[in-house]
Amino acid sequence: MAKQYTPTLLGYVLLGMLNQLPRSGYDVRMEMENASVGHFSSSPGSIYPALQSLKKNEFIDSEVVHRSRLKPREVFHVTEKGRKALRAWLCRRLAVSDLRDNLGELMLRFRYMEDTVSSVETLRFLTDFRRKAKAYANILNAQTRVQDESSPHFALSLQREISMVRMHIDWAVEAIEAFEAIKPEES
Helix, strand or coil: CCCCCCCHHHHHHHHHHHHHCEEHHHHHHHHHHHHHCCCCCCCHHHHHHHHHHHHHHEEEEEEEECCEEEEEEEEEEHHHHHHHHHHHHHHHCCHHHHHHHHHHHHHHHHHHCCCCCCHHHHHHHHHHHHHHHHHHHHHHHHHHHHHHCCCCCHHHHHHHHHHHHHHHHHHHHHHHHHHHHHCCCCC
């Protein structure tokens, strides 16, 4: 039995972009270059193979669009299978370790929720994000007890991490307040 394809992080980002708006490979590359979309290369050597993988596995499809005086463009759009995969990725539960190891991915997930999940689900993500950030802050604060016995390098790097987590908690509180002000859609 063949192994089932799961998109890479770049694949999920492409699904998120294409779910917002069908685009050509060139359009995707320009978006990757000009917008904050994580730390992905906008080179054709990374974008086009990822698009072809998504297409081969039926997460996206394409059509050739003929325009006058310009060469035809292949425009990609998300299929129902791709929307389901994107939604599953966006709604995946968070772990405390995600705040340490996958913060960039969490912010990408939040970014692409707008066109895919309800305000209620976005609020659930933000509330979970805040809860996990507070748990991570508690873990880091527990480490400050050994700070006096440690090197200044350790103490200062720990203090930086604690400051960053506090910033994420503050951001989550503001985002929750903003989403609570929006009348949630019926789900």
